[in-house]
Amino acid sequence: xxxxxxxxxxxxxxxxxxxxxxxxxxxxxxxxxxxxxxxxxxxxxxxxxxxxxxxxxxxxxxxxxxxxxxxxxxxxxxxxxxxxxxxxxxxxxxxxxxxxxxxxxxxxxxxxxxxxxxxxxxxxxxxxxxxxxxxxxxxxxxxxxxxxxxxxxxxxxxxxxxxxxxxxxxxxxxxxxxxxxxxxxxxxxxxxxxxxxxxxxxxxxxxxxxxxxxxxxxxxxxxx
Ligand code: DX5
Ligand code: ZN
Numbered sequence: 740x741x742x743x744x745x746x747x748x749x750x751x752x753x754x755x756x757x758x759x760x761x762x763x764x765x766x767x768x769x770x771x772x773x774x775x776x777x778x779x780x781x782x783x784x785x786x787x788x789x790x791x792x793x794x795x796x797x798x799x800x801x802x803x804x805x806x807x808x809x810x811x812x813x814x815x816x817x818x819x820x821x822x823x824x825x826x827x828x829x830x831x832x833x834x835x836x837x838x839x840x841x842x843x844x845x846x847x848x849x850x851x852x853x854x855x856x857x858x859x860x861x862x863x864x865x866x867x868x869x870x871x872x873x874x875x876x877x878x879x880x881x882x883x884x885x886x887x888x889x890x891x892x893x894x895x896x897x898x899x900x901x902x903x904x905x906x907x908x909x910x911x912x913x914x915x916x917x918x919x920x921x922x923x924x925x926x927x928x929x930x931x932x933x934x935x936x937x938x939x940x941x942x943x944x945x946x947x948x949x950x951x952x953x954x955x956x957x958x959x960x961x962x963x
Pocket of ligand 2: 747772773774805914934
């Protein structure tokens with residue numbers, strides 16, 4: 740599966756967001772990763788749906804909205820109307836994860852479910868066949884520029900095999916501490932959508948940074 744690069748605009752200049760989006764799409768990025776934080780599930784408050792709406796007419800890129808918020812069910816319609824293509828919520832934020840997935844689909848978007856580094860795959864196992872994407876957090880959500888948590892590689896690997904076992908299609912996205920180096924490990928483990936904030940927006944040559952993170956295509960050997 741070809742790797743998709745999703746630059747996180749959390750590391751962009753918020754005073755010039757449309758230009759910052761264009762910068763990364765011109766450099767080859769397929770998705771724009773939009774980190775929505777509520778100051779409760781995670782400490783900061785970042786981007787709301789009006790910002791997504793303002794950016795929508797400026798680009799054709801896929802808007803990959805990562806909700807790090809409590810009560811995600813209350814915000815789905817507004818992010819869908821604002822132009823989100825994929826809406827990802829955290830399994831830790833709701834008792835009714837499956838219903839949230841149904842709400843995202845009913846709003847016309849692809850659904851993703853995310854888990855924190857300390858959350859087991861068992862929290863989302865029953866959702867794999869119903870979502871388009873699982874997001875494995877490789878840092879604790881809340882901030883850009885944190886160090887990649889190595890122990891999550893095994894989780895990515897396990898998820899890859901669960902998806903294979905189920906003979907279903909489901910993207911594996913990783914988010915946090917992704918750079919040219921950690922990219923190799925997460926892609927080997929089975930991730931195909933790579934979020935990167937500081938490694939892309941902090942680079943002098945953004946096109947080169949995206950190319951380095953994308954790396955060479957990895958072949959997965961199937962064991963059945
Ligand atoms: C973390 C956010 C990430 C963050 C990634 O809470 O979900 O998307 O922006 O930033 P880097 O790539 O710098 O770890
Ligand atoms: Zn994110």
